[in-house]
Amino acid sequence: MQFDIFTLFPRIFDGFLSESVLKNALEAGKIDVRLHNMRDWADDKHATMDDRPFGGGPGMVLKVDRVVPCVEDVRSRSHEPGRLILLSPQGQTFHQRLAESLAEEKRILLLCGRYEGFDERITDILQPEEISIGDYILNGGETAAMVILETVMRLLPGVLGDEDSNRYDSFSAGNRQLDCAQYTRPREYRGLAVPEVLLNGNHREIAAWRAADSEQRTAKKRPDLCGKNCADGLTGETVCYNSPNVH
Numbered sequence: 593m594q595f596d597i598f599t600l601f602p603r604i605f606d607g608f609l610s611e612s613v614l615k616n617a618l619e620a621g622k623i624d625v626r627l628h629n630m631r632d633w634a635d636d637k638h639a640t641m642d643d644r645p646f647g648g649g650p651g652m653v654l655k656v657d658r659v660v661p662c663v664e665d666v667r668s669r670s671h672e673p674g675r676l677i678l679l680s681p682q683g684q685t686f687h688q689r690l691a692e693s694l695a696e697e698k699r700i701l702l703l704c705g706r707y708e709g710f711d712e713r714i715t716d717i718l719q720p721e722e723i724s725i726g727d728y729i730l731n732g733g734e735t736a737a738m739v740i741l742e743t744v745m746r747l748l749p750g751v752l753g754d755e756d757s758n759r760y761d762s763f764s765a766g767n768r769q770l771d772c773a774q775y776t777r778p779r780e781y782r783g784l785a786v787p788e789v790l791l792n793g794n795h796r797e798i799a800a801w802r803a804a805d806s807e808q809r810t811a812k813k814r815p816d817l818c819g820k821n822c823a824d825g826l827t828g829e830t831v832c833y834n835s836p837n838v839h
């Protein structure tokens with residue numbers, strides 16, 4: 593999958609893209625991330641990307657005559673137009689379901705704002721989807737783009753070491769509940785023992801324990817999620833581990 597990221601600060605992504613799962617996915621060619629410095633499309637001496645808002649007020653606004661040509665140019669370089677997303681606190685809130693839908697795409701373009709945001713005509717012309725990562729204000733869209741990139745890429749086939757990992761995560765396909773509790777060695781620490789059932793090797797019992805634990809912790813920690821499976825058109829069944837690898 594190809595990600596095109598439009599930003600005024602491409603170096604923000606340096607560390608992010610050079611570690612761990614993202615680094616491996618890039619090296620394995622599972623994803624292709626292209627950073628576009630929008631300033632490269634500014635043709636004046638100072639590479640101006642922003643200007644004062646009409647009507648007055650604080651801050652600066654990203655210019656329509658810089659951002660639109662940049663996105664149109666990059667978009668037209670491939671026959672795959674992709675899904676254009678503008679990061680904005682005013683967009684629909686990002687969630688796992690949306691990530692799953694984005695993971696079906698061949699190309700995603702992420703447009704990162706800065707300052708007071710975008711001239712409204714940018715959305716009028718480009719008609720992007722607007723996505724927010726939550727009801728709070730960031731300095732820029734870069735961290736929001738990272739959240740989306742990371743959430744989507746880990747859903748792609750072959751990206752995670754264990755193909756099953758995604759299936760059992762909280763909120764994931766077929767499982768709108770929270771993931772169950774996890775334990776690893778030592779079996780006991782400061783008087784706290786691992787639940788006996790996880791050590792007995794009986795896969796059926798382990799799966800049942802995990803399903804019950806998932807249900808209980810969802811009710812306790814996120815009661816708002818209870819009953820959401822049905823609203824999503826899913827079966828309402830909890831997906832649980834059936835091949836434990838911790839003994």
Ligand SMILES: C[S@@+](CC[C@H](N)C(=O)[O-])C[C@H]1O[C@@H](n2cnc3c(N)ncnc32)[C@H](O)[C@@H]1O
Binds near residue numbers: 703705709710726732
């Ligand atoms: C300081 S914010 C501008 C906020 C804008 N004045 C408003 O109140 O809607 C600058 C940029 O950060 C990004 N941003 C800020 N908060 C965000 C959020 N919660 N989700 C996604 N992007 C966000 C957007 O790209 C935005 O254009």
